Amino acid sequence: MIDRNTVETTLKEAGYKLTNQRKAILDVLFEHQNHFLTADDIYLRTKTKYAQTNFSTIYRNLETLVKLDIIHKTNIQDDASSYELVCHNSHHHHIICKGCGKTEAIDFCPLEEFHGKIHDKNFTLTDHKFELYGYCSKCQKQNSGKE
Amino acid sequence: MIDRNTVETTLKEAGYKLTNQRKAILDVLFEHQNHFLTADDIYLRTKTKYAQTNFSTIYRNLETLVKLDIIHKTNIQDDASSYELVCHNSHHHHIICKGCGKTEAIDFCPLEEFHGKIHDKNFTLTDHKFELYGYCSKCQKQNSGKE
């Protein structure tokens, strides 16, 4: 698990300042560990903590945090971009709830299996994505009610 | 491999008409099998075949084709949406070149392995994504030259 201090230290060491807006964004991210939030979500929630926060600031900071590997960015189901704190140090993947963005880390990485089976001379691999989508128990109940 | 006739039949059976714009878009997609193209790419290329083609038409048609499972949509590296003809009937995944969008199908599906190892009671899985990213032999050469 990552902690607040580590994150703040990482930022400082990279030459970034600890502004109130930045802190508010981190607050939001820490309050929603294991959940992907859209930029808009983060904007709205950050605003409740630091009212004058601006969308540009959010985007600029999210970009910074991604660069420093403090947060993780993905596109749930090819829609809008979502962000989540990187909570684990080791390489892992996610199960993601399409309803609420809740995530769960999974240790299994298909690449190991894959390497054993296939060797492709035409591609030099740089990275990969393995994501499972579904509904968490909570969203499942809500959905079954609707349909 | 999917063929042009099958696609046209699928469209007709679903009650869609075979317009010139639609044909031009299919031309482009068939000329770029195993490549992800952005909506913009498709727009530009379709325009050379049918000059008055409009962006709205492109988006509306891509949406239709996705719905009919004729094309596949993804976000290469969380950036813009890209589309590719679905060329294989069986379930499979992709290796995707970050340079040119070229893809290669891989038969390996990590889900089988995964199911054997992990059973998660908190999530009902609906679908998944497994994508490998890298550079194809061509783009690799170009990149090594640049940097």
Place this chain on the structure above:
DNA sequence: CTTCGTGCAAAAAATTTGCATCCGT
């Protein structure tokens, strides 16, 4: 001739940027 599809223009949504000012160190 009926229904679906298209172009156009405009709106909406998502993201980025320039610049003057502000704030953390």
Place this chain on the structure above:
DNA sequence: ACGGATGCAAATTTTTTGCACGAAG
């Protein structure tokens, strides 16, 4: 005081929509 960070407004980029006209079956 210096340099990064922010707010604001405006520009871009991406995607969607309403509507009248045109075209496919």
